[in-house]
Amino acid sequence: MKYALANHINSELEARGIETISISGGASIGSSVYISRIGKHSLNRRTAVAAAANVASKLEDIAGTNEFFVNHGMNIHSDDSGWGEYLYDQGELDGFRWGSDSSGWESQHYYKFKGIWTATDSENL
Numbered sequence: 001m002k003y004a005l006a007n008h009i010n011s012e013l014e015a016r017g018i019e020t021i022s023i024s025g026g027a028s029i030g031s032s033v034y035i036s037r038i039g040k041h042s043l044n045r046r047t048a049v050a051a052a053a054n055v056a057s058k059l060e061d062i063a064g065t066n067e068f069f070v071n072h073g074m075n076i077h078s079d080d081s082g083w084g085e086y087l088y089d090q091g092e093l094d095g096f097r098w099g100s101d102s103s104g105w106e107s108q109h110y111y112k113f114k115g116i117w118t119a120t121d122s123e124n125l
Contacts, residue, residue: 002066022066026059028052029073055096059110068113075111086115 001023010020030052038047047053052073059069070078070087078084089111096108 023068024060024063024065025068026056026061026063026070027068027074028056028059028071029077030055030071055093055108058093058096069110070113072109072111075109083113083115086113087111088114 005021005023013020030050033048033050033052035046036049037045038049039045048056052071055071059071063069069090071093075084075087075089078087089109091109092107093110097105098108099105
C-alpha cells in the first residue's frame with residue numbers, strides 16, 4: 001500500500017490538485033482471535049474479538065500519519081521472516097500487561113515499522 005500511495009496514487013492526486021492520502025495502522029499477533037457478529041441483527045458486522053485485536057486497535061489509534069506499529073508478538077516472529085531490522089522498540093504500551101497475580105505481570109512493548117520497499121519514493125510518505 002505504501003508503495004502504491006507513494007509512487008502512483010499520491011502523485012496523481014497532487015497533479016490534479018487533490019489532497020493526498022496517508023495511512024496508519026497497527027498489527028498484533030496473539031494466541032486466539034475470534035470472529036463474531038456484533039450489534040443489532042440487521043446492522044451487525046463481523047469483527048475480531050480478543051486481546052490481540054484490542055492491542056491492534058490501540059496501536060492503530062496511537063499511530064500518526066504514515067506510521068505503522070506492531071506488538072511484541074510480531075517482533076518475536078519478525079527475525080524469522082527477515083523483517084526484524086525494520087522494527088524499532090517504542091517502549092511500553094500504556095494500559096497493556098500480560099500475566100496474572102499468581103504468575104506475575106509483564107508489560108507489553110510495541111514497535112514502529114520503518115520498512116521501505118525498493119523503488120518507493122519515500123518523499124511522498
